[in-house]
Amino acid sequence: MRTEQYANLHLSVEAGVALLQIARPEALNALDARLLDELEAAFSSLRDDPETGAVIVTGAGEKAFVAGADIKELATLDGVAGRAMSLRGQQVFSQIESLPKPVIAAVNGYCLGGGCELALACHIRIASENARFGQPEVKLGLIPGYGGTQRLPRLVGQGRALELLLTGDVVDAREADRIGLVNRVVPENELLPYCRELANKIMANAPYALSLVLEAVRAGASMPLERALLVEAGLFGLACATEDMKEGTKAFLEKRKPVFRGIVNRQREER
Secondary structure, eight states, X not given: OEEXXXXXXXXXXXXXXXXXXXXXXXXXXXXXXXXXXXXXXXXXXXXXXXXXSEEEEEXXXXXXXEOXXXXXXXXXXXXXXXXXXXXXXXXXXXXXXXXXXXXXXXXXXXXXXXXXXXXXXXXXXXXETTOEEEOOGGGXXXXXXXXXXXXXXXXXXXXXXXXXXXXXXXXXXXXXXXXXXXXXXEOGGGHHHHHHHXXXXXHTSOHHHHHHHHHHHHHHTTSOHHHHHXXXXXXXXXXXXXXXXXXXXXXXXXXXXXXXXXXXXXXXXHO
Protein backbone atom coordinates (compact mmCIF):
# COMPACT_ATOMS: atom_id res chain seq x y z
CA MET A 1 0.00 0.00 0.00
CA ARG A 2 1.27 3.46 -0.93
CA THR A 3 0.48 6.47 1.25
CA GLU A 4 0.89 10.24 0.95
CA GLN A 5 0.42 12.69 3.79
CA TYR A 6 -0.80 16.25 3.39
CA ALA A 7 -1.63 18.69 6.17
CA ASN A 8 -5.37 18.11 5.82
CA LEU A 9 -5.55 15.03 3.59
CA HIS A 10 -4.62 11.38 3.96
CA LEU A 11 -4.08 9.52 0.69
CA SER A 12 -3.56 5.78 0.41
CA VAL A 13 -3.58 3.55 -2.66
CA GLU A 14 -4.18 -0.18 -2.30
CA ALA A 15 -4.97 -2.70 -5.05
CA GLY A 16 -5.70 0.08 -7.52
CA VAL A 17 -8.17 1.96 -5.29
CA ALA A 18 -7.13 5.35 -3.90
CA LEU A 19 -8.73 6.44 -0.62
CA LEU A 20 -8.61 10.19 -0.08
CA GLN A 21 -9.67 11.22 3.43
CA ILE A 22 -10.29 14.88 4.23
CA ALA A 23 -9.01 15.44 7.75
CA ARG A 24 -9.76 18.72 9.52
CA PRO A 25 -11.71 17.25 12.43
CA GLU A 26 -11.47 20.43 14.51
CA ALA A 27 -13.47 22.22 11.77
CA LEU A 28 -15.71 19.31 10.72
CA ASN A 29 -13.47 18.92 7.64
CA ALA A 30 -14.44 22.38 6.36
CA LEU A 31 -12.86 23.55 3.11
CA ASP A 32 -10.32 26.36 3.30
CA ALA A 33 -7.80 27.68 0.77
CA ARG A 34 -5.08 25.30 1.92
CA LEU A 35 -7.35 22.28 1.63
CA LEU A 36 -8.34 23.29 -1.91
CA ASP A 37 -4.64 23.43 -2.82
CA GLU A 38 -4.12 19.97 -1.34
CA LEU A 39 -7.12 18.53 -3.19
CA GLU A 40 -5.71 19.91 -6.43
CA ALA A 41 -2.28 18.40 -5.73
CA ALA A 42 -3.71 15.02 -4.73
CA PHE A 43 -5.96 14.70 -7.78
CA SER A 44 -3.13 15.80 -10.09
CA SER A 45 -1.05 13.00 -8.61
CA LEU A 46 -3.87 10.46 -9.00
CA ARG A 47 -4.59 11.45 -12.59
CA ASP A 48 -1.08 10.48 -13.64
CA ASP A 49 -0.71 7.46 -11.33
CA PRO A 50 -0.73 4.23 -13.37
CA GLU A 51 -1.44 2.24 -10.20
CA THR A 52 -4.74 4.02 -9.52
CA GLY A 53 -7.91 2.84 -11.25
CA ALA A 54 -10.56 4.48 -9.05
CA VAL A 55 -10.75 7.05 -6.25
CA ILE A 56 -12.88 7.15 -3.09
CA VAL A 57 -13.26 10.52 -1.35
CA THR A 58 -14.50 10.62 2.24
CA GLY A 59 -14.26 12.63 5.44
CA ALA A 60 -12.17 11.48 8.37
CA GLY A 61 -14.28 10.69 11.43
CA GLU A 62 -18.01 10.02 11.67
CA LYS A 63 -19.40 13.55 12.03
CA ALA A 64 -18.73 15.06 8.63
CA PHE A 65 -17.81 14.41 5.02
CA VAL A 66 -17.22 18.15 4.60
CA ALA A 67 -19.40 20.50 6.66
CA GLY A 68 -18.92 23.40 4.23
CA ALA A 69 -16.47 26.17 3.48
CA ASP A 70 -14.50 27.70 6.32
CA ILE A 71 -16.73 30.50 7.66
CA LYS A 72 -13.74 32.38 9.08
CA GLU A 73 -12.35 32.73 5.56
CA LEU A 74 -15.73 33.63 4.07
CA ALA A 75 -16.27 36.41 6.61
CA THR A 76 -13.20 38.29 5.34
CA LEU A 77 -14.20 38.38 1.66
CA ASP A 78 -15.12 41.39 -0.43
CA GLY A 79 -16.57 41.23 -3.94
CA VAL A 80 -13.26 40.84 -5.75
CA ALA A 81 -11.85 38.26 -3.34
CA GLY A 82 -15.15 36.38 -3.33
CA ARG A 83 -15.16 36.00 -7.12
CA ALA A 84 -11.56 34.81 -7.05
CA MET A 85 -12.34 32.28 -4.32
CA SER A 86 -15.32 30.98 -6.28
CA LEU A 87 -13.29 30.57 -9.46
CA ARG A 88 -10.56 28.76 -7.53
CA GLY A 89 -13.00 26.27 -6.01
CA GLN A 90 -14.69 25.73 -9.37
CA GLN A 91 -11.32 25.02 -10.97
CA VAL A 92 -10.44 22.36 -8.39
CA PHE A 93 -13.85 20.70 -8.51
CA SER A 94 -13.85 20.69 -12.31
CA GLN A 95 -10.49 18.92 -12.11
CA ILE A 96 -12.15 16.22 -9.99
CA GLU A 97 -15.13 15.95 -12.33
CA SER A 98 -12.88 15.61 -15.38
CA LEU A 99 -10.67 12.90 -13.88
CA PRO A 100 -10.55 10.02 -16.42
CA LYS A 101 -10.99 7.53 -13.57
CA PRO A 102 -14.18 6.99 -11.56
CA VAL A 103 -14.43 9.09 -8.40
CA ILE A 104 -16.80 7.87 -5.67
CA ALA A 105 -17.90 10.14 -2.82
CA ALA A 106 -18.36 8.11 0.38
CA VAL A 107 -20.51 10.57 2.29
CA ASN A 108 -20.48 10.25 6.06
CA GLY A 109 -22.19 12.83 8.27
CA TYR A 110 -22.60 16.48 7.27
CA CYS A 111 -22.23 17.23 3.56
CA LEU A 112 -23.11 20.90 3.38
CA GLY A 113 -22.27 23.90 1.23
CA GLY A 114 -18.85 23.37 -0.34
CA GLY A 115 -18.95 19.77 0.88
CA CYS A 116 -22.13 19.10 -1.06
CA GLU A 117 -20.52 20.77 -4.07
CA LEU A 118 -17.50 18.48 -3.68
CA ALA A 119 -19.79 15.44 -3.64
CA LEU A 120 -21.60 16.76 -6.72
CA ALA A 121 -18.26 16.96 -8.56
CA CYS A 122 -17.64 13.26 -7.91
CA HIS A 123 -19.03 10.77 -10.42
CA ILE A 124 -20.95 8.58 -7.95
CA ARG A 125 -22.26 9.38 -4.45
CA ILE A 126 -22.81 6.72 -1.79
CA ALA A 127 -24.25 7.92 1.53
CA SER A 128 -24.19 6.42 4.98
CA GLU A 129 -27.44 6.49 6.94
CA ASN A 130 -26.16 9.38 9.04
CA ALA A 131 -25.39 11.63 6.05
CA ARG A 132 -26.99 15.07 5.81
CA PHE A 133 -27.01 17.17 2.62
CA GLY A 134 -27.69 20.81 1.92
CA GLN A 135 -26.69 24.08 0.30
CA PRO A 136 -27.41 26.53 3.15
CA GLU A 137 -25.45 29.47 1.71
CA VAL A 138 -28.50 31.77 1.51
CA LYS A 139 -28.72 31.63 5.30
CA LEU A 140 -25.34 33.45 5.31
CA GLY A 141 -26.30 35.96 2.64
CA LEU A 142 -24.35 33.98 0.03
CA ILE A 143 -24.97 31.60 -2.86
CA PRO A 144 -23.07 28.39 -3.68
CA GLY A 145 -19.83 29.31 -5.42
CA TYR A 146 -18.15 25.99 -6.23
CA GLY A 147 -20.66 24.76 -8.81
CA GLY A 148 -23.72 24.02 -6.67
CA THR A 149 -26.13 26.20 -8.65
CA GLN A 150 -25.10 24.37 -11.83
CA ARG A 151 -24.44 20.74 -10.91
CA LEU A 152 -27.35 20.29 -8.49
CA PRO A 153 -30.09 21.18 -11.06
CA ARG A 154 -28.41 18.94 -13.62
CA LEU A 155 -28.51 16.05 -11.15
CA VAL A 156 -31.91 16.34 -9.44
CA GLY A 157 -33.83 18.70 -11.73
CA GLN A 158 -34.41 22.42 -11.48
CA GLY A 159 -37.46 22.33 -9.21
CA ARG A 160 -35.93 20.17 -6.47
CA ALA A 161 -32.61 21.98 -6.76
CA LEU A 162 -34.22 25.40 -6.36
CA GLU A 163 -36.13 24.21 -3.30
CA LEU A 164 -32.86 23.23 -1.62
CA LEU A 165 -30.96 26.28 -2.84
CA LEU A 166 -33.64 28.83 -1.91
CA THR A 167 -34.63 27.39 1.49
CA GLY A 168 -31.17 26.31 2.58
CA ASP A 169 -32.82 23.19 4.00
CA VAL A 170 -30.77 20.19 5.06
CA VAL A 171 -32.10 16.77 4.03
CA ASP A 172 -31.26 13.32 5.37
CA ALA A 173 -29.78 10.45 3.38
CA ARG A 174 -33.14 8.86 2.55
CA GLU A 175 -34.51 12.09 1.10
CA ALA A 176 -31.27 12.61 -0.82
CA ASP A 177 -31.72 9.12 -2.26
CA ARG A 178 -35.38 9.79 -3.12
CA ILE A 179 -34.59 12.91 -5.15
CA GLY A 180 -31.59 11.34 -6.89
CA LEU A 181 -28.87 13.30 -5.12
CA VAL A 182 -27.14 10.05 -4.09
CA ASN A 183 -26.90 6.67 -5.78
CA ARG A 184 -27.40 4.55 -2.67
CA VAL A 185 -27.69 4.65 1.12
CA VAL A 186 -25.88 2.05 3.24
CA PRO A 187 -25.35 1.51 6.99
CA GLU A 188 -22.52 3.56 8.48
CA ASN A 189 -20.24 0.56 9.08
CA GLU A 190 -20.69 -0.60 5.49
CA LEU A 191 -19.91 2.70 3.75
CA LEU A 192 -16.24 2.22 2.88
CA PRO A 193 -16.47 -1.55 2.25
CA TYR A 194 -19.39 -0.93 -0.12
CA CYS A 195 -17.49 1.83 -1.95
CA ARG A 196 -14.40 -0.39 -2.27
CA GLU A 197 -16.53 -3.21 -3.65
CA LEU A 198 -18.13 -0.81 -6.12
CA ALA A 199 -14.72 0.52 -7.18
CA ASN A 200 -13.44 -3.01 -7.75
CA LYS A 201 -16.53 -3.91 -9.76
CA ILE A 202 -15.96 -0.88 -11.99
CA MET A 203 -12.23 -1.56 -12.35
CA ALA A 204 -12.96 -5.07 -13.64
CA ASN A 205 -13.95 -3.37 -16.90
CA ALA A 206 -11.67 -1.97 -19.59
CA PRO A 207 -9.85 1.09 -18.15
CA TYR A 208 -9.79 3.09 -21.37
CA ALA A 209 -13.48 2.39 -21.98
CA LEU A 210 -14.23 3.72 -18.49
CA SER A 211 -12.39 6.94 -19.26
CA LEU A 212 -14.31 7.31 -22.53
CA VAL A 213 -17.66 6.84 -20.76
CA LEU A 214 -16.75 9.56 -18.25
CA GLU A 215 -15.67 11.88 -21.07
CA ALA A 216 -18.83 11.24 -23.10
CA VAL A 217 -21.18 11.93 -20.19
CA ARG A 218 -19.30 15.03 -19.01
CA ALA A 219 -18.94 16.58 -22.46
CA GLY A 220 -22.46 15.73 -23.58
CA ALA A 221 -24.12 17.22 -20.51
CA SER A 222 -23.53 20.76 -21.78
CA MET A 223 -24.40 20.10 -25.44
CA PRO A 224 -27.58 19.77 -27.49
CA LEU A 225 -28.44 16.09 -27.99
CA GLU A 226 -27.55 16.10 -31.68
CA ARG A 227 -24.04 17.36 -31.02
CA ALA A 228 -23.58 15.12 -27.98
CA LEU A 229 -24.43 12.07 -30.08
CA LEU A 230 -21.64 13.00 -32.49
CA VAL A 231 -19.23 13.17 -29.56
CA GLU A 232 -20.41 9.73 -28.45
CA ALA A 233 -19.89 8.33 -31.96
CA GLY A 234 -16.33 9.67 -32.06
CA LEU A 235 -15.49 8.17 -28.68
CA PHE A 236 -17.14 4.89 -29.69
CA GLY A 237 -14.80 4.85 -32.68
CA LEU A 238 -11.80 5.33 -30.39
CA ALA A 239 -12.94 2.39 -28.28
CA CYS A 240 -13.30 0.20 -31.36
CA ALA A 241 -9.66 0.84 -32.23
CA THR A 242 -8.33 -0.56 -28.93
CA GLU A 243 -6.88 -3.93 -28.06
CA ASP A 244 -9.27 -4.05 -25.12
CA MET A 245 -12.26 -4.05 -27.47
CA LYS A 246 -10.79 -6.94 -29.42
CA GLU A 247 -10.09 -8.82 -26.18
CA GLY A 248 -13.52 -8.08 -24.71
CA THR A 249 -15.48 -9.25 -27.74
CA LYS A 250 -13.24 -12.28 -28.21
CA ALA A 251 -13.61 -13.28 -24.55
CA PHE A 252 -17.40 -12.95 -24.80
CA LEU A 253 -17.53 -15.24 -27.83
CA GLU A 254 -15.16 -17.71 -26.14
CA LYS A 255 -17.23 -17.59 -22.92
CA ARG A 256 -14.34 -16.56 -20.67
CA LYS A 257 -13.36 -13.56 -18.60
CA PRO A 258 -11.50 -10.88 -20.55
CA VAL A 259 -7.96 -9.87 -19.65
CA PHE A 260 -7.84 -6.19 -20.40
CA ARG A 261 -4.54 -4.47 -21.16
CA GLY A 262 -5.79 -0.90 -20.98
CA ILE A 263 -3.89 2.11 -19.69
CA VAL A 264 -3.75 1.01 -16.05
CA ASN A 265 -3.11 -2.68 -16.64
CA ARG A 266 -0.51 -2.18 -19.36
CA GLN A 267 1.59 0.19 -17.28
CA ARG A 268 1.43 -2.18 -14.32
CA GLU A 269 2.85 -4.94 -16.52
CA GLU A 270 5.64 -2.70 -17.84
CA ARG A 271 6.76 -2.11 -14.28
